[in-house]
Amino acid sequence: MIHHSHGYTWSGQAAELYRPLQPRRPNDPGFVTSPLPPVHRTDWFYKVPALVADTSASSEQALAWMDHIWAPYQERVRYPARIDWPDRRQAALRALTGGRDAHWEEYLVDGGYVIVQVLCCPHRVASHPCPLFPREAGPGACAGFGRGSASVTAPRGGATTIPRTAPPAPYPTSRPPSTPR
Template sequence: MHWHTYLWSGDGQQLKSEAPRRPAPEAGFRTSTMPPMMTGWWLLKPPSLISSTLSAPDETIAWLQSHYEESPPPPVQAEQLPLKARAEYAAEALTGGSDVVWAYWQQEAGPRFVHLAAVCCPNRVWPAIPCPVDEIRGV
């Protein structure tokens, strides 16, 4: 078991467009960098969108925390769900083989949205989706 990490940030209003976020070929899903509607669907996206592949929960939490600290939410949001609480939940979820997503508006009055995802692979919710890295290697 390992985790592929993904980072997307941009105009959160773009997320209203669901078509490119669903794995329908005609919708441009594979070419869209936007987060998919279902977390496990990240594994269907091109491997070039993978930020890192990590083999331990603590490494994965460190990745999440690092990117969270680089692009934090506004103080009011950060106080509502402190980083320590996020990390504790992530540790439990990752150890159990689950995905973790930290998604938030970066500006209180602005459109910038940050989406950090750690997707478990193989994915227990989407077991038929192959590892994108193994596909490249021909495994």
């Protein structure tokens, strides 16, 4: 059982995702407030809390939210025959129940693209802070940054500790010069 989860969604023209200089990495200018999905799904946690579209206390609630968001797009999916919807739903429920993320994305017939994601929190792989914590300037910064960890109340009582970590190192924009051997 997950402690809680956060849902994120984006839809738009697929071409928007591939335009150069789009803020899709944590160190890109404008990344924190950009509604565009990040390259790595757990980097949603670095974005402003206003982009959290849903917070669920159970796997079933998270799946219901995914179904609700997905419903208007289902008839517009470009290749619907290749998708086994009952199997996709069951796989998402198994993932969420096991503390893993669920992620649906598809091209649409009009050149669009839709992404629906649910990320478990605290995350079992990425050590990003929960997006519900207030943030200071910059991706990954949060109130009390550098002071160990934070504790939040878990849905079934008690508390869970979420370590506070520094944002990832900047992505290299060019290769370092090679040295002759």
